[in-house]
Every structure is written in structure tokens, then in C-alpha cells.
Amino acid sequence: MQVKRKKEKILKKESPRAVGKQYSFFEDVYELVRQIPKGRVTSYGAIANYLGTKLSARMVGWAMNGAHHVKPAVPAQRVVNRNGMLTGKAHFSTPTKMEELLAKEKVKVKNDTVVDFEKLFWDPAKELEI
DNA sequence: TTGTTGACCTCTT
């Protein structure tokens, strides 16, 4: 994973355990998510896959869990599951926050699912050319 | 310190 891992010092209080490592899955996830273009979306699996461990898509979700109190803000609303469903909307400040944020980016959401998900899908492996 | 859980994905029955 040749992600632009800037030697930032995030994960201060977020990942006490990761402090010793300096870098972690989370950091890479945040970096990647921040690079998602406006109006585009991607999936947990794609991120996990890009980072090398496609089997740890769950961790991407965990990373998002802490994304709320991380700065700069991580556009977690652009990350959905494989079906384009807003599974993590419940974790936002309000259940509709995620949908609203996407709406501002001209991303249509219907029944908690991103419309034209396949078209708006942003594959990091391709866009960033691993 | 060990065990359970979690915003998921994929393979197997």
C-alpha cells in the first residue's frame, strides 16, 4: 500500500495502542477517505482491499467510528457498504446527517442506498493507481 | 490479560 502516509501524528488519544506503532490501519483509512473526491463514494471493502487486507473491512468501519472526533474531519458519509447502503448513518450525530451530507454533494440517496452507486463508486486502487 | 463485539466482505453449505 503506497498510500501517501504523511508522517502526521494523529492517533494521539484515538488509538492508545497504536501510539507505539506510530502508524496503523486507521491512519491509512483516514488518509484514503479524505482523498475521496466530492460527490463520489466508495466502500469499506474497497478501502480494505486497497490497504492490502480486504478481509479486514470491519476495521474500516471501526476506523470510521473514531472518525467523528478526528481532525481534519473525515467524510465518512462517502463510505458505504458493498451494496451502497448507508449502514453507518446511525453513528452520525443524527440518523439523517449522512444522507444530508451526501445530498449536498449531489449524491442521491434512496432507501438508505446511494443511487447509481456503481457510477459514483470511487475505487482507490484505480483512481490512485496503486 | 483474556474475551467479546463491531459502520463488513467472501466463501461455503
Next chain:
DNA sequence: CAAGAGGCCAACA
């Protein structure tokens, strides 16, 4: 075709 289980890593009790 539908349902179940496994697997990754980190946080929390």
C-alpha cells in the same frame, strides 16, 4: 438461491 460461518484488527469490559 438463501442462510451461516469465518476472518481480519482494534476498542472496550
